[in-house]
Amino acid sequence: MRRSKAFIPTSKEAPSDATLASHIYLSRAGFISQVASGLYNYMPLAKRVIKKIENIINEEMAKVGAQEVELSFVTPATLWEQSGRIEKFGKELLRFKDRKENLFVLGPTHEEMMVDMVRNRVTSYKQLPLNLYQIKTKFRDEARPRFGLMRGREFIMKDGYSFHTSTEDLDREFDVMEAAYKRILTRLGLDFRVVEADSGAIGGSGSKELMVIADSGEDTIAICSKCEYGANLEAATRSARVMNPDVPEMKFDKVHTPDVKSIEDLSEFLKVDPYYTIKCIAKKLIYEEDSEVILFFIRGCDNLQEVKAVNAAGALDIEDVSEEELQALGLVPGFIGPLEQDKAKHVIDSDLKDAIHMVCGANELDNHYVNVDMSVLGLAYFEDIAEVNEGDVCPHCTGLLSFTKGIEVGHIFKLGTTYSEALKAEYLDENGKAQPFIMGTYGMGVSRLVASVIEQHHDESGCIWTKETAPYMVNVMISNIKDEAQVAMGEELYTKLQDANVEVMLDDRKDRFGFKMKDAELIGFPYTIVVGKELVNGSVQIFKRATKEKTTVNADEIYEKIMELL
Numbered sequence: 001m002r003r004s005k006a007f008i009p010t011s012k013e014a015p016s017d018a019t020l021a022s023h024i025y026l027s028r029a030g031f032i033s034q035v036a037s038g039l040y041n042y043m044p045l046a047k048r049v050i051k052k053i054e055n056i057i058n059e060e061m062a063k064v065g066a067q068e069v070e071l072s073f074v075t076p077a078t079l080w081e082q083s084g085r086i087e088k089f090g091k092e093l094l095r096f097k098d099r100k101e102n103l104f105v106l107g108p109t110h111e112e113m114m115v116d117m118v119r120n121r122v123t124s125y126k127q128l129p130l131n132l133y134q135i136k137t138k139f140r141d142e143a144r145p146r147f148g149l150m151r152g153r154e155f156i157m158k159d160g161y162s163f164h165t166s167t168e169d170l171d172r173e174f175d176v177m178e179a180a181y182k183r184i185l186t187r188l189g190l191d192f193r194v195v196e197a198d199s200g201a202i203g204g205s206g207s208k209e210l211m212v213i214a215d216s217g218e219d220t221i222a223i224c225s226k227c228e229y230g231a232n233l234e235a236a237t238r239s240a241r242v243m244n245p246d247v248p249e250m251k252f253d254k255v256h257t258p259d260v261k262s263i264e265d266l267s268e269f270l271k272v273d274p275y276y277t278i279k280c281i282a283k284k285l286i287y288e289e290d291s292e293v294i295l296f297f298i299r300g301c302d303n304l305q306e307v308k309a310v311n312a313a314g315a316l317d318i319e320d321v322s323e324e325e326l327q328a329l330g331l332v333p334g335f336i337g338p339l340e341q342d343k344a345k346h347v348i349d350s351d352l353k354d355a356i357h358m359v360c361g362a363n364e365l366d367n368h369y370v371n372v373d374m375s376v377l378g379l380a381y382f383e384d385i386a387e388v389n390e391g392d393v394c395p396h397c398t399g400l401l402s403f404t405k406g407i408e409v410g411h412i413f414k415l416g417t418t419y420s421e422a423l424k425a426e427y428l429d430e431n432g433k434a435q436p437f438i439m440g441t442y443g444m445g446v447s448r449l450v451a452s453v454i455e456q457h458h459d460e461s462g463c464i465w466t467k468e469t470a471p472y473m474v475n476v477m478i479s480n481i482k483d484e485a486q487v488a489m490g491e492e493l494y495t496k497l498q499d500a501n502v503e504v505m506l507d508d509r510k511d512r513f514g515f516k517m518k519d520a521e522l523i524g525f526p527y528t529i530v531v532g533k534e535l536v537n538g539s540v541q542i543f544k545r546a547t548k549e550k551t552t553v554n555a556d557e558i559y560e561k562i563m564e565l566l
Contacts, residue, residue, distance in 0.1 A: 038145025226399030261334030
């Protein structure tokens with residue numbers, strides 16, 4: 001491609017709302033242009049990057065026997081009603097009616113559509129297992145779209161679904177797909193971690209996310225210092241903690257604690273470590289048709305993990321609750337405890353099961369119990385509802401957990417029969433009996449991967465594309481378009497590289513050298529060959545974008561040298 005003919009509208013100005021490097025540089029370098037909030041056009045350079053990522057995905061999917069399909073972008077709302085997700089997705093699911101008043105949705109994900117296509121067409125166990133996928137634009141009406149391609153309302157996604165006759169076969173396919181996704185990210189040149197995760201509104205279990213490590217990531221993930229364990233904070237667990245040595249020496253008693261409502265004040269008042277205190281976090285849990293207040297009890301040194309809390313309560317969402325609402329239930333804010341608690345439903349963190357020497361609210365104004373033995377609660381509802389802390393011990397080894405930031409670019413999990421049962425999608429087993437498909441799902445954000453590459457690979461000058469993602473591998477720059485020798489050399493090299501199937505750009509513009517060089521750095525070509533004034537001495541220069549290293553090469557040897565580098 002000749003730069004003089006290419007549509008690459010570079011700019012010195014970044015979008016006013018751009019904070020991430022990927023948003024800034026992809027906009028300035030002429031890869032994307034914003035249409036509306038969360039909506040972007042992909043210009044030629046971006047399309048080349050997207051195609052490269054899609055090709056890698058297609059190659060890896062072919063290796064594992066997955067077959068590509070394309071489902072309708074518009075989905076009948078009846079399918080979402082059958083699955084029960086039409087309300088669960090809330091306002092993020094864009095609904096509309098056609099001229100005949102039929103209700104449809106724009107698909108943010110395609111479980112229902114894929115199951116609908118397979119049911120009644122795959123009827124026998126002999127046709128299974130089956131793995132189908134698509135790469136397609138999707139729409140999710142985000143409340144606050146931001147960060148460019150990282151969190152838009154419209155996005156390109158690879159979503160795949162597998163169908164099985166047994167959980168053992170699903171487990172096998174799940175491992176195969178995890179390995180394939182890891183190969184994709186490795187080929188893209190990304191530093192990533194596979195972490196345990198919550199399945200969210202889609203449902204299912206065995207959930208894992210593929211996180212690209214980046215300081216700009218929205219997700220905080222816990223990783224082990226010794227093994228490969230990693231988990232989103234929504235799903236992270238830890239080994240049982242060793243009892244703190246500073247055990248409070250008190251007998252079981254009710255102690256007067258005037259106006260001591262916070263853990264900090266309680267710890268100071270009784271001279272006990274927060275580890276031995278129990279705090280209550282009251283929340284309103286939202287269900288499909290109603291809501292209720294639930295009390296969550298955790299150690300004073302911990303924080304409530306709200307996704308875990310929602311899952312423990314079997315709810316859809318969680319909200320704060322006012323002191324007035326608690327008082328209306330007969331509760332005493334600041335002094336709520338788990339002993340003899342009959343005013344509201346409650347969940348106790350599993351770390352408190354059989355805990356001793358604890359301090360908790362006495363459910364009376366200005367009073368706390370001390371030296372509480374939690375085993376007296378017997379069959380109380382214990383669940384893992386606390387967020388892990390840095391320094392906690394890994395659940396799989398003796399390593400310590402630390403936090404880092406990540407960008408979620410992939411999510412795989414085992415759906416089981418959630419959708420096949422809801423949509424009555426069945427096959428006949430060896431005995432001729434109807435059975436629901438056992439399913440897995442495998443998503444990967446293609447447009448988000450474009451941004452993720454730049455989040456990991458950029459500097460103050462612009463994009464630094466990896467070998468597998470670069471829109472063009474080589475940029476041949478003619479420094480002075482009026483110099484016939486430079487033009488002849490540039491044209492000759494451009495033609496030879498094209499003949500060798502190298503993706504090459506020829507910068508034949510009349511602009512100043514400095515301007516063209518800044519453009520090349522902004523766009524991020526892995527290699528720029530500068531055909532400039534040194535040509536009179538028989539030399540040209542190779543500029544390596546990743547390191548900004550400049551190498552002078554004999555003009556007669558430049559073709560061989562650049563081919564070695566590629």
